[in-house]
Amino acid sequence: MxxxxxxxxxxxxxxxxxxxxxxxxxxxxxxxxxxxxxxxxxxxxxxxxxxxxxxxxxxxxxxxxxxxxxxxxxxxxxxxxxxxxxxxxxxxxxxxxxxxxxxxxxxxxxxxxxxxxxxxVDRYVLVRRRGSRLEWDGKSFRHLDGRIGVQLGYSVGDFLRAQNIAIDEGSQRADELAQKLIAGRLAGAAMGGGDASRLLRGHYGSRLEVLPVALIEKPxxxxxxxxxxxxxxxxxxxxxxxxxxxxxxxxxxxxxxxxxxxxxxxxxx
CATH class of the missing domain: 3.40.190.10 (Periplasmic binding protein-like II)
Structure with a gap:
């Protein structure tokens, strides 16, 4: 440690x-x-x-x-x-x-x-592959074809489960979610705003994008x-x-x- x-x-x-x-x-x-x-x-x-x-x-x-x-x-x-x-x-x-x-x-x-x-206070955002039709309007998902990736133990998983969204909790790091998303193993990924910001400033920015409406904001x-x-x-x-x-x-x-x-x-x- x-x-x-x-x-x-x-x-x-x-x-x-x-x-x-x-x-x-x-x-x-x-x-x-x-x-x-x-x-x-x-x-x-x-x-x-x-x-x-x-x-x-x-x-x-x-x-x-x-x-x-x-x-x-x-x-x-x-x-x-x-x-x-x-x-x-x-x-x-x-x-x-x-x-x-x-x-x-x-x-x-x-x-x-x-x-x-x-x-x-921070927010969870929805990340998708560039060119994906996946959408989130603040109330519901559209064109969702597959699972949403969530980091293991993150509370946004409860938020998605409450909406009957199938999730994948097999990753501990945001980078792992990004790699799965690019490989087509996920339809989208729910990430903390700071994680998404860091990834998109790096080499993932050319292949991934953040939807403009946050999934949830919480203290x-x-x-x-x-x-x-x-x-x-x-x-x-x-x-x-x-x-x-x-x-x-x-x-x-x-x-x-x-x-x-x-x-x-x-x-x-």
């Missing part, structure tokens, strides 16, 4: 004042997907997610130890309380058993995570383990409060706008 600590310099560049004190030896292990997802994160600790968490660490006095791993394994370790948390995780009712989301009360009739305490959260929240509920609340404070601060908002503008290719979205 890849382990690293984000340099203090990243946090200091945000120029956000204020700090909530914590015990000096508070440390939490967080897992994340072993994949580049610009502009949110890179495997070597770059990207907006790590900048946000670095400032959360500075404000709360809690240090984070990051572990990259396949996404499904990360979620399994979160559920087993083998890590203190995971990011960035979208909310579904089915995932409530994995750990604790901010604002979700146990036993609620219609639970929803508190979007105000999200790390970021992504820092999800903490059930054991951590049960034993230290006040610490969990401080962390989620700090995520909101940093994300809505002027310095971070400026960084986010700059990074999103830099990662958007041409006429995407």
């Amino acid at each position: 890849r382990r690293f600590l984000i340099p203090v310099l990243v946090a200091s560049c945000l120029l956000v004042q204020g700090r909530v004190q914590a015990a000096p030896n508070d440390s939490i292990t967080l897992c994340f997907e072993r994949q580049e997802v610009p502009p949110w994160r890179t495997l070597d600790g770059g990207g907006l997610n790590f900048e946000l968490l670095a400032e959360v660490s500075r404000r709360t006095g809690v240090s984070f130890d990051y572990q990259s791993m396949p996404w499904k394994r990360c979620l399994e370790q979160l559920k087993a309380n083998q890590v203190g948390g995971a990011f960035a995780v979208s909310f579904t009712r089915e995932r409530m058993g994995l750990g604790a989301y901010p604002g979700v009360a146990a036993g609620g009739a219609n639970p929803q995570a508190d979007a105000a305490k999200r790390m970021h 992504y959260f820092l999800v903490l383990s059930s054991a951590l929240v049960a034993s230290q509920p006040q610490l969990a609340a401080r962390l989620w409060d700090a995520v909101e404070q940093v994300r809505t601060g002027a310095a971070y908002r400026k960084r986010e706008l700059q990074a999103l503008a830099g990662s958007a290719p041409g006429a995407r979205d």
Whole structure:
């Protein structure tokens, strides 16, 4: 597993004042997907997610130890309380058993995570081969002849299954989906906006294209383990409060706008 600590310099560049004190030896292990997802994160600790968490660490006095791993394994370790948390995780009712989301009360009739305490918002888009007739108008598919590829463990699979769409979950990486799509083994691929942007900026751009209407847009959260929240509920609340404070601060908002503008290719979205 890849382990690293984000340099203090990243946090200091945000120029956000204020700090909530914590015990000096508070440390939490967080897992994340072993994949580049610009502009949110890179495997070597770059990207907006790590900048946000670095400032959360500075404000709360809690240090984070990051572990990259396949996404499904990360979620399994979160559920087993083998890590203190995971990011960035979208909310579904089915995932409530994995750990604790901010604002979700146990036993609620219609639970929803508190979007105000999200790390970021991203979208899933539909990618097709250039020349394909496959279409998505925001409500339904047309000219769908085959399966839609989805990365293993990704929540967009639940979205597609709810529409009775046949899916292929046999890939862990967006690049694998792109290769299957080009080879004609998939009718389309549902990818995160950052993944699609990265692929189309590369050599896949001449053979694949992103449909203009997003499949779904959703917030992504820092999800903490059930054991951590049960034993230290006040610490969990401080962390989620700090995520909101940093994300809505002027310095971070400026960084986010700059990074999103830099990662958007041409006429995407």
